[in-house]
Amino acid sequence: MKKIISNSKTAVITFCVGVSALLWLLAGSPAPAGAADEVIKIKAASPVHVVAHRLTKDSYQLFGDEIEKRTNGKVKFTWFFGDSLVKPAQSYEALKSGVVDVCVVAAYNYPHLFPVTEGLSMPFAVQGAAHAADVAWKMYQTMPELQAEMKDIKFLGLFGSDVINMAAMNGRVIKTLDDMKNLRVAVGSGLVAEMAKLMGMAAQPLGYQEVYMALHRGMAEATLFPNAPLRSFKITEVTNTHTIGNFKVEPILLAMRLDTWKKLPPDVQKVFDELTPSWARLSGHTLTNEGTWVMEELKKRGDQFYTPPPEEAAKWKQAIMPMYEAWIKKLNDKGLKGQEIYERMQKISAETKVSDTPEDEWWKQGRIGKRTEQ
Template sequence: MKKSLLGITLLALLAVLSGCASASGSGKAEYVYSFNIQPAATHKFHTDVVAPWAEYVEEQTDGRVKIEIYNSGALGNLATAYEDIEGGLYDIGYVSPSASTSTPAYPLTLGDLPFAILDPMDSPKVLQPFIDEFMQDEFEDSIPLAISATDAYQLITTEPVETVEDVKNKKVIVSGKERVQLVELWGGVPVTLGIEENYQALDRGTVDQTTYTAIGANGFRLFEAAPYLTKVDIGATTLLFLMNERAFDKLPDDLQKQFEEDFGPKLSELNSKMYSEGTADALVQFEKEVADKGGRVIVPEGETLAEFRAPAGQIWEDWVKNAEKKGYDNAQEMMDFFTETLEEQGIDSPVD
């Protein structure tokens, strides 16, 4: 009888200790969320942004929340990211508004307008006020966690591009209506392919050029297939980080508050900082990688650069017309707010 009572006492004590261990983070997580991203685990977006963020969330919640990262678009590609997150295919992900123009994220394509936002550190300063002003009631089955951007897009090419003339009649991979229009106005032939198809298309000669960021180009080793980079700073690509609403609603109030007030801003901070601070190093790395192939980084200046930027005015005007056709009667108001915010943040607009 005494042995039995002792055994019961020990089991009870172990149960209490087990509960304490779980609460302190050494036990099984209460909430496990999937985070789908397009780059591989070797890409800086994984190593410097998503992985540290996942660790931060786990630490700050004492292990109650665990983030499982799925690389290389394992759970879905960027083209369907908005629908996939809303539908619960995965819990957390990011949307490129320019790749999701049939969704409520469309107004954020303003952030992808040519030569608008060049530094990702400026993206949340400009676009978060825009979301607060125009998009508070737009998201039904997802929760906006953070807004950020990539580093500016450049031209990565198989042959050197010194001027706009070197783009004419060349096949150029590009995404987003406004950037497609830019390549057309340069005289190039736009080709729409997924990020993961860039390398193969350049390597096989299916295309001549691609528009992509320096950090991204290094991450996908595009320099092996296209040893020239022309630094024209077309503009950053907006990244809207979303969380499935049902997954968010499962969290107790204290954890919801952490996601809204801490984890979302932290994700934006990590992403913006990595892409902003990594650009210069990425350009140096690209040039180093292509040195033995005769490749180089080309930096247009003066009138040459102005010629690359010249189509911006028409594209910005057309954005308002296209948005109105989509049913946004306040498109001009959105554009005015966007340009005014750029000015308030000390960001030069390419449009007079």
């Protein structure tokens, strides 16, 4: 009996010591998942933009910093630029599979997934990057068909590349459709290649990152390339003439993985929602501003510029009409009202003016793509 009592006392003492130790360890341990003071780590990637691109600092990093600020440090972004983590042609898959939480998706590489969004990439549909961002937001707000395309992700915004023009080598100025006939052009996407072929060019579809080497090695004589990244992609090193056709933009999607979104606390979700149209608009304005000063610098350098007269531009627009016809048919084949969607997009584009949506205050912490020493 005495032995039993002794063992009981020992057991009680051991239990108390164990509980005390456990409580001490818990007090000094990190907060469990979901606790108020836990830092939410967001892994983000922009595979379509190299580190030197203005969007990396002027938009993406600034957006991450603003999210951190508005959540009082509850959210922390880590960005991966270029193909350091994700390849441009795999951006959507990387997002869906959880390789990243937030991704800048090259929507122009996924016309089969985003057929309504593809309308933004039609030639002469929008005026440039900033205009595309405003048009895209109005389309998203008013078109259930566009909203339906985003059902598998958390939509954070949609904008366009800077407007695409032609840059050529060796002082050659391209002025007419006759000049374009069989011209070897390096292009960054299949949609640009399709447009180029309809205008008579011999298009070589590459990734945008490969265009410089194609020109440098003499594989191409010219490129159809957005204004803003001509400098950061080194296209300015191998070209010296520019045909200003304001041909088109490439749609770029800002998205979060749906599983990541669902795990965020409501107050954090609210911050992302508040910045959704603004982030895309910042990206668009950044590209438009950068494109403006890049072209000004090239003029100062002595590059030649050519803008077609209205009668020639009309011929170019007529040449690419089969792209619109094919797009409308594609929408019809998917059970959508292609002609109606086309007309609504055209109406929104015509009614939208960039001047109606001024710069947001938080953008002014950065350069917004403008020419500065920062």
